[in-house]
Amino acid sequence: MTIDELLENFELITNWEDRYRVLIDLGRNLPDFPEEAKTEENRVEGCTSQVWLLCNSLPGEPPRIELRADSDSFIVKGLLAILLLTYSGHTAEEIKRIDIEDIFRQLGLEQNLSPNRRSGFFATVETIHALAEKAA
Template identity: 35%
Template sequence: MSIEEIQNEIIEEFSMFEDWEERYQYMIDLGKDLPLIEEQYKTQSNIIKGCQSRVWVHAEMEDNKIVFTADSDAIITKGIIAILIRVFSNQPPKAIIDSDTDFIDEIGLKEHLSPTRANGLVSMIRQLKMYAIAYQTQLN
């Protein structure tokens, strides 16, 4: 499935909920299903800078696609990174680099986050794209 198809799926899922209380609960549930990072990768170098809570992300290349795993010590943040990983994991680096993240605005996520969480969201996206750039460089 392409990044765009996954994003459209997420937009559809979020549109089923009437209010943000339900959407937050859904994000928390998504966080519970997050492909968890192995303990050995919960290191300082894998922490995303710019997040108020701690978020660890690990990336590996498998069959020319990046596979992300992550964890966070905060439940909402864990839900946010779960959404991003669902979109970007198992995708080729170039697709990640070239993708936009307009779906975040479409589901209203950024406007319903505190300023510090919104900054964290931007930091998470930046870090996932940085991994993609690094792996794309290796492929060239």
């Protein structure tokens, strides 16, 4: 699934309970995250839930970024899946130009997530930007 396909799917789902189910399903389909990588170094600061993030540089010129993430919260895993759909496979420069706030609005997340989850979502975005820049 691409981020555009997810946006289209969310447009068809008007009930937020159903959207939460989609988020949880997205989170369940995250690629496996190595247990040994659940370290303080890979933990995202600013999240109420535990969130871990790995960033790898894929061969190529310029290198593309591959992200892996995990959380101890099902909803947060779904939010991480959205970020991986949005950012993985892009260059650091492309990542900087992606308007994640617009995607956040289009998905209707701004009015349906708690302030803590919203804050954690954007803390993860900042971490992705920093890791992508470092990996480039």
